[in-house]
Amino acid sequence: MMRQNTANQAEDTSQEQASGGRSWTETEDLCRKTLDFCAEKGLSPVPPIYELVFKYFEGKREDIVAGLGEALERGPVQSFQLLELHDRYLGNDDLAIAFGTIGTNLGNELGSLEQITSTGQEDAIRSRGELTRLVSGLHSHPSTSDMSSLAQRMRDIVLQQSRNVSDMKEGLDDARGRLSKIERELETYVRQANTDFLTSLPNRRALDAKLSNLFSKPYRPGMHDTLLMIDIDWFKTVNDSHGHEVGDNVLREFSSILKNECQKVDAYPGRWGGEEFCVIHSCKFPGTGLKLAEEIRTRFEGLNWKRMSDGVDIGKITVSVGLARRTEDSDPATLATQADQALYAAKDAGRNRCVEYAPPS
Template sequence: MSHGPDLDRDRSFVLAQRSFELMRDYCACATPRAYAVWYLYASGTQPLMNDAIKRLTAQNGTLTNTDIESLHDTYIDGRRLAVEVDRMNSSLIAEVEGIMEMIEVSIRSTAQYGESLQALSQDIANTATTRTRLREIVTTIIANTRDVTANNRTLEARMRESRSEIEGLRETLEAARLESLTDALTGLGNRKSFETALHRACDASQAGGRPTSLIVIDIDYFKRFNDLYGHLTGDQVLRLVAIVMREHVGQPGATLARFGGEEFGIVLPETDLAEARAVAERVRTSVTGRELVKRSTGESLGKVTVSLGVATRREDDNAVSLLERADACLFAAKRAGRNRTLDETEAGPLRDVA
């Protein structure tokens, strides 16, 4: 006798209980989205999300509502987008198959028309053909020509409709692709976009022998700020940093991303350490120079500061090791007092700042 459904139910109860425990111990909020994130974490079916959660909790001790929203958008809603993309791909395939069927019908019709013309031409060549038979042949040719013309017009109209349909599907697919790579709150790239760009830049750097640099940014005391003024104001801070990044990063091919709760990254292909550090300093000083105002009351909330770490790819670096070294510089900047930029020449060996 099978106990499959009972085992599945029991496992769900265990995962649910574990999810509540994790939400109680590590989460500042108890929302349906928080439960969904922790349930998925407890199930172990999304290792990339689990790695992101471990990184956030190791650094901050908890997950903020902003963290939950980001994780949900990236790892749960992202799967919804994948399903939608599959559905649109199926529609596109069906549309192409319909076009191919119409083309095959047209080809068969044209071939039959050609065979008919050949047979009729042989009849005309026959010297014994009577005037009446000749009239029948001409009538048949006219009728067949009309049929082929009508078929071609139908195919042409169908092709125009399909072209419009395929163009619409293409635009929808592109929008879905961009949505799957975009952080909904800031409009920057999300973690998936960041990781993809970093891997691509490191591969290109290795192949072409050109430098690639990475800047990682963390908002100072963001949790304390969030707890004091609320998540809506915290979101305003995140958007502020994103705006400043867009204003001060103009390198071609640069990728700007929010890849964690209050963590941002800038991937800079074709950029050496000195230039990358200058970009980081421009971002830092611009953020520090902005005064944050609470929109609902006009109350001044003071200054926001950020800490930044900068590293440039070495010969033996891959995307992971480059990110680790930039992170080490960031943590060194935090320990040195925050509101500063440190690159790998200033932060000391990796073991000293990890």
């Protein structure tokens, strides 16, 4: 009886270790809570959302508990919000695993290359030593038969080295192919790490990096480094009235307009988060940034929306834009704050307009 209990305890311990220190019953309970939550909120339990909610109920990550808890307090949560939270809190974990795997593969390939070149070098050194001895032998054994034997051996060495070079080339070609595959994987992961999943625009991480890069260069009085903060007006109402699918289509359509307008003037657009977007633009003329903001606003305002499911007229959807320009004393955080303040001024003034930040007098 004691042995059976011991076996059961060992099994329980094994299960707890496999589930991060939790018993199987606890894990099962967390799974049920996660699925119930998704069903209650009308969310599809796709892997990123499931992982985020699971960790929320698990309670070990204070940042996830606070972030998701705050989102729930604000009202009904949407899939894109949870996906963004997953990207914020857990996305780096996924990237770390991916980059760690690639790093291991790269290390293995470099080791393989080192082995190939080392073997080739060792063979060449041995052959060179033997050739030196053979050449010396030509002077000490001048008979025809000896010379014929030495010449045959020299020919064998040349053939062997040719084969070694051929094998080395084949090995290097294979390694080159594997390294090219690793390069493509790295490009894919870097692109994914910096791209918003819904709109295919650069994400907050990419925008932060772009701003940091901009401010790493000296301030240029002749250039106007401009930041636009853009928010879709009454977006929550659109979602609540017409559904999240319509809301996602609005985000994608606006992203398309934003991308097209920015391409015309070599500006850098991205999704700041939720229904808020951002544009980084350097221009020679002070009015160019405001002109770009107006182009974006009027293009989007000109669309007439209908719900695809039943053809119900949604009407017009507008955006508000806040604009701030870099000064000699500003930094990325200051510029973003100023653009955000201008955006709120545009909303306070009635929305569907562009406002440029003006320092307090």
